[in-house]
Amino acid sequence: MLTAYCPNCQKKHEYVIRENLIENFKGYPLKVKEEIPICSNCNKEIFIPEVEEQNLIKLYGEYRKVANIVSPADLIDFRNRFNISQRELVAILNWGKMTVNRYEKGAIPSSSHNDLLKIIMKDEMIFKEKVEDAFKKGRITKKSYNKIKQKFNHSIKDMMKKLCIQSLTHTESEYNGYRKFDIDRVTNLIGYIADKVELYKTNLNKFLWYIDFENFKRQIRSITGIQYMRYTHGPVIEEFGYNEILNFFNDKFKVIETERGNNTITKIESNKNYDLSIFDDDEIKVINDVIAKFKDMSCIAISQRSHKEDAWKENSDKDLISYNYAMDLKENFSD
Ligand SMILES: [Zn+2]
Helix, strand or coil: CCCCCECCCCCCCCCCEEEEEEEEEEEEEEHHHHHHHEEECCCCCCCCCHHHHHCCCHHHHHHHHHHHCCCCCHHHHHHHHCCCHHHHHHHHCCCCHHHHHHHCCCCCHHHHHHHHHHHHHCHHHHHHHHHHHHHCCCCCCCHHHHHHHHHHHHHHHHHHHHHHHHHHHCCCCCCCCCCCCCHHHHHHHHHHHHHHCCCHHHHHHHHHHHHHHHHHHCCCCCCCCCCCEEECCCEEEHHHHHHHHHHHHCCCEEEEEECCCCCCEEEEEEEECCCCCHHCHHHHHHHHHHHHHHHHCCHCCCCCCCCHHHHHHHHHCCCCCHHHHHCCCCCCCCC
16 A cells, blocks of 8 residues: 655545646647556645656656757767766856756756757767867866867767768669678778788779679679779779778778879788688688789789770779679689
């Protein structure tokens, strides 16, 4: 039996729960059942803090959903992402000392605060501006500023990585060799090739292209899911995506740039931490066959051989190259 002190009867009494449906809160339509304790003796409502607290949690939870209000968990995640304290966040946003603390404890943010939180959580560049501004105006220390800035560099890199993968990923078709772009396969493959041959930005594209096309010829599937386009010196990764891949996904290899005359030579060195277990035996055979054939050829020589391929001759610059051309490869890797 549930009992509580009834202020009306001025005595502890049994009570029952009556449910009340709330259909509107702060102008937003919603449906939340709140529980109201009723004294069994006088039939009047009794206020029980624990029950009321549960009602509010349910109501605020629903309200957050329908009104798109930042939740305490979102706010805490956001602070953790940039490794900033509640105090630092209020200083950056120039808000009252305890605001973030209250919001994280469940208080509903004012609508202008909520709008701003939504914006900075969605657009890091805007948050970055706020941080710069707070530092210039002396609201945060140099130490805080440097700490947060470092996180930005990381998160911007993460964003670029995501964009790069997005732009290179397409539904399976004859242009990606019926495989979705797979960055793990690409980086492990580059790490492996770089371990076996002198690899530069220029011959990288040809190695990848011949490996993918030779594999397609044998298995009707590419190894990496890369889409290639025809370009002056031979096939290259679509939209020159090798630049982003080399810049942002370099945990399996190092990129070393040296100036030679007016040219920048981009050499790729393996970190020797590649994992070939993501490829099957037939794929590894193709990879090794192509490496064996081109191992001692100069970038220019490989480029010239690629120009003999129908894939190169029959397409115009920047055209995507269909993997169907793999069936007519002039280069023979199986002998
Ligand atoms: Zn009563």
